[in-house]
Amino acid sequence: MKFIIQRDQLIASIQDVMKAISSRTVVPILTGMKIEVKQHGITLTGSDSDISIESYIPAEEDGNVNVEQIEEGSIVLQAKYFPDIVRKLPEKTVEIEADENLKVTIRSGKAEFNLNGQDAEEYPQLPKLQTDDSFELPTDLLKSLIKQTVFAVSTMETRPILTGVHIKLEEGNLTFTATDSHRLASREVPVSDSNTAFPSVVVPGKSLNELNKILDDTEEPVEISVTNNQILFRAKNLNFLSRLLDGNYPETSRLIPEQSKTVLYAKTKELLNTIDRASLLAKEERNNVVRLNTQGDHVINITGNSPEVGTVSEEIVVQSMEGEELKISFSSKYMIDALKAIEYEEVKVEFTGAMRPFIIRPANEDPILQLILPVRTF
């Protein structure tokens, strides 16, 4: 195996791939980074067995030659040393060569490193790309889908399936759902190629957070496909694979109340700030409870209370309010998270009594849905 590569290109790719590599892994080979050299380009792979990232450097791109003197082959290099070595090399190009005894030579200018590699056969085989049964989403839409749902996943390991986001494609609608059984966040978006058969899967929240970090805010499409064990997000020159959570996701559609007794419309920012202020005096060990009282048609009163410290109360004028009078308590933290996830100026909050979950949606009926369970305070 041998190639000469532009150092900047290599560094950029290594940085992407390093995000998946963890030093604390049970499988020894996963502390390494796999380099696969083909005539058309070079693929770097990193994995911590939960997520795997593949970064591809094409040999030629837009008339520029990135990689030269290619001899095919593959090797696994220690991820602890390789990135630092490449970063500190003196010249603009790097020559990497591996012999049949897995000895790797890295040359740049007059510097020469000899590293011990590992056999690439030992590296986990990532599923082959299946291009059928996939669909595309713009990167920024995918990122906002993740941001609006992933915060609601459970952090408790008692019900592992809830630590993931449920992704489902039905009748041309793609739905992301996350819940920790106290709150639920979901969003639907229409997908253009609606006839793909896409199994419903549960992707670990941790993986989606990583994916969100690694993707740039562009409108370039990301191709999403599922093999039997993994989900693949395919951006330009970058493949992100994540393992799936095993098990059946609970049926969530029945949790969402269809009718409501009290509906109020408010400015998102105002409501968010008011609750944020009230939460200052809400105690963490008591679930950050704040209380909401309706007062007439246009005013609601939000109070926070912790007996040892003091109380806070604030009135806020809402756009409109319909239905019964209401007193309800809920976790301010959940409410703040939910309001932040709604990226529109006005929200609609639908209550069905003080003991039933309530729903927050954008006022313009965009299918973002945040559901929160109230807290019983008496």
Next chain:
Amino acid sequence: MKTWAEVADIQPLAGKILMNSMKKNRISHAYLLQGKRGTGKENIARLLAKGLFCKEKNGIEPCHSCTECKRIDSGNHPDVHWVIPEGQSIKIEQIRNLQKEFTYSGLESNQKVYIIQGAETLTTNAANRILKFLEEPSKQTTAIMLTENSQSILPTIRSRCQIIDLKPLNTRDFQQQLLEQGMTNKNAALMSALTNNLNEAFEMSNDEWFASARKIVVQLVEMFVTNPKDVFLFVHNHWINHFKDKTEQEQGMDLLLLAFKDILYYQIGNESSLVFFTLDDELLQKAAMSFSQHMLIETLDAVLQAKRKLKQNVQPTLVIEQLALQIQR
């Protein structure tokens, strides 16, 4: 023991049970392999794992050369998880990580295997945590637990596994093997009693520390026979200085046990089983005269108890002092 054929040779019963269940494709969800050191527990576990993953099996025999087999050998297979005691025991944290891993789908296939080495060292908490997981594994999971002593495993775990007993290795065969490799007769007998591993046996027989350890044990026995009053001094001057860490102390106890066993064997005429002394040893004859059979049995019991105490982290100086006093009586 690289192939099922070899397993069947050394462990006929266990080999047959496992081979038949492989043939009929009726692998149990959990195995508990029980056998002394060197009986090939790890090898059998590895063979089982290979049998589940290898794609080019010849009958039930895995190919040992495909990437799956190679990675199982090198410990790099992503769907085969080894749990090895961290220090003295397997901690609850390790089991938690294992369980977390199993909430995910497999990395390459749907088949998953976990192998717990030294399952008797599971802490109570860890053992209780693994119970439910053992009973209701997610799809296509095979658990293999390896232990030297299944009696110290929670009965609730035992009852959830198919227990495979590996028979102890035949020491005579091993002795013969050592002799063939050029070890002296005297050494071979002792080594075969102490270890099941060929390399270890040679290492020990060439080890200077071991040679003097052996001398000290001989001297101690001599003290008991000729000058019992000074035993206590001897223990402090020599024994404690020589047997420093825990493994060394345990080995010292093993040697002492073998020495007294030999004296007993000599008395009852089981002369072919001697390992520590040779038949023409003067000390052996003298010792046999000065200890009664009853005393010897009590001594053996005391040595075993001392060994147990060392395992339970009793202060080693106190253990050997107490033992010296018990034997002196």
